[in-house]
Amino acid sequence: MWPVSAMLIGALRSIVAVVAVLAGCIVIHEFGHYYVAKRCGVAVPAFAIGFGPKLVRWFRRGTEFSIRLFPIGGLVQLAGEVPQEGLFRAGETIAVELDEDGRICRLGDPADLPGALVAVLRGCDLTDRMTMTLEHDGEVRTYRVRPHARVIAGRDNTIPLVERHEQVLGKPLWQRALIIAAGPLMNFLLAGVLFSAFYLHTGLPVDQPTLGQIVPGSPAAAVGLREGDKVLSVDGHAVGTWTDLVNQIRSDRSNPPAPLTLVIERSGQTQTVTVTPRKAADGTPQLGVNPPVERNAIRSVASGFSSVWYGTVNALQMYGQVIRYHQFNDLAGPVGIADVISQEAQNGLWHVVMIAGLLSLNLGLFNLLPIPALDGGRLFFMLVEVLRGKALDPNKEGLVHLMGFALLMLFAVFITYRDVTRLF
Numbered sequence: 255m256w257p258v259s260a261m262l263i264g265a266l267r268s269i270v271a272v273v274a275v276l277a278g279c280i281v282i283h284e285f286g287h288y289y290v291a292k293r294c295g296v297a298v299p300a301f302a303i304g305f306g307p308k309l310v311r312w313f314r315r316g317t318e319f320s321i322r323l324f325p326i327g328g329l330v331q332l333a334g335e336v337p338q339e340g341l342f343r344a345g346e347t348i349a350v351e352l353d354e355d356g357r358i359c360r361l362g363d364p365a366d367l368p369g370a371l372v373a374v375l376r377g378c379d380l381t382d383r384m385t386m387t388l389e390h391d392g393e394v395r396t397y398r399v400r401p402h403a404r405v406i407a408g409r410d411n412t413i414p415l416v417e418r419h420e421q422v423l424g425k426p427l428w429q430r431a432l433i434i435a436a437g438p439l440m441n442f443l444l445a446g447v448l449f450s451a452f453y454l455h456t457g458l459p460v461d462q463p464t465l466g467q468i469v470p471g472s473p474a475a476a477v478g479l480r481e482g483d484k485v486l487s488v489d490g491h492a493v494g495t496w497t498d499l500v501n502q503i504r505s506d507r508s509n510p511p512a513p514l515t516l517v518i519e520r521s522g523q524t525q526t527v528t529v530t531p532r533k534a535a536d537g538t539p540q541l542g543v544n545p546p547v548e549r550n551a552i553r554s555v556a557s558g559f560s561s562v563w564y565g566t567v568n569a570l571q572m573y574g575q576v577i578r579y580h581q582f583n584d585l586a587g588p589v590g591i592a593d594v595i596s597q598e599a600q601n602g603l604w605h606v607v608m609i610a611g612l613l614s615l616n617l618g619l620f621n622l623l624p625i626p627a628l629d630g631g632r633l634f635f636m637l638v639e640v641l642r643g644k645a646l647d648p649n650k651e652g653l654v655h656l657m658g659f660a661l662l663m664l665f666a667v668f669i670t671y672r673d674v675t676r677l678f
Contacts, residue, residue: 264600271599272592273325275610277303279441279617280328286440287330287433288317294429297333297402297420299413304328308410316402316414326588332433333414334421336652338380341405341413346375350388350397357398358386362406381418423648427636434632441618442562448611450558455604457547458557463493464546472542477529479543484519496545503531503539511539565615573623587669593677626658 280303291298297316304322311320342348349370351360364372373388384399405413418424422433463485468475485493488502506512511531518525531539575581586594591613598605624634639645
């Protein structure tokens with residue numbers, strides 16, 4: 255009975271860790287886009303965590319927030335990211351509802367708006383003039399579209415039509431770039447915070463000849479050495495740093511290792527202790543003592559964010575090796591990532607914190623790669639816009655991103671299949 259209970263607890267721990275880590279990294283990424291877009295005055299119709307059918311949804315400040323069935327991604331829908339005219343095509347039949355001022359306030363497929371005015375679309379300007387030209391019973395008339403008129407796109411989906419000043423395309427280039435870059439930047443920020451918290455909990459090594467945690471059953475434990483003992487000398491050689499202490503212990507190449515005489519200071523008193531090191535698997539003599547650590551908030555934060563920098567450099571080098579040497583077996587998809595998180599969850603909370611920081615760092619960095627459909631791909635098109643002196647055709651750019659998204663999904667399916675066959 256107990257083994258079954260332990261298995262269930264372990265499985266539950268893994269599930270909670272996987273969902274929390276993936277959702278946390280995704281939410282912070284999408285929140286970056288959302289927050290900066292709202293600050294820049296861009297309407298955000300939808301904020302979703304996951305893909306697929308909506309499990310829960312609520313509305314706040316003009317945005318539909320939803321949690322969806324498959325928690326492996328997310329999206330923030332920005333108004334005017336592509337021209338709003340692209341939602342319609344000339345000659346199609348649509349249904350519209352008018353407000354008391356004769357402006358279009360709701361529109362969509364006639365099946366979704368029973369009782370509404372049904373007409374044929376002859377043209378529209380939903381960027382500058384906010385008008386639609388409709389033909390009804392042989393009469394052609396141009397209607398104004400009310401700001402935030404809702405396009406009914408099925409039972410559970412609506413899309414607002416907003417004026418140019420609330421559209422992404424109506425914003426200056428620097429604001430558009432900031433909105434796109436905000437997602438990865440928030441991932442880097444989260445990684446720095448998580449690394450800092452981890453270092454504050456575990457402590458950071460200090461280069462002092464003071465003993466840290468004593469390994470149970472080790473030579474150091476056998477002779478009564480304690481955490482906090484300060485080593486003054488080893489076999490008559492003075493030591494001033496932890497590095498000095500390690501070098502003195504490892505300088506003995508005899509087999510078996512010869513006893514060492516340590517002069518230590520404990521509670522203000524000097525003592526002499528003789529201890530015989532034990533050889534590790536690589537032949538290095540060891541006492542079984544961990545280095546001393548300190549828990550300092552300033553050092554922890556500095557180390558946490560420097561780890562983001564060094565982690566980024568290492569990840570870029572790894573990407574280069576993958577491309578150069580075709581080491582695609584080193585890549586992991588959602589299943590592989592979930593398996594790593596699950597394993598770390600069995601080792602404790604702080605292992606999950608560290609893996610969450612690493613995942614957030616890599617998520618932010620991956621999204622900055624200049625690949626269509628990723629944030630880096632959109633930033634690349636903005637760079638091209640700067641070099642050309644004018645914007646690319648939004649519809650053509652949107653097609654490129656759509657193709658890029660399709661290729662990424664195919665690649666994700668391939669990696670996922672490989673992860674599943676590797677695990678099972």
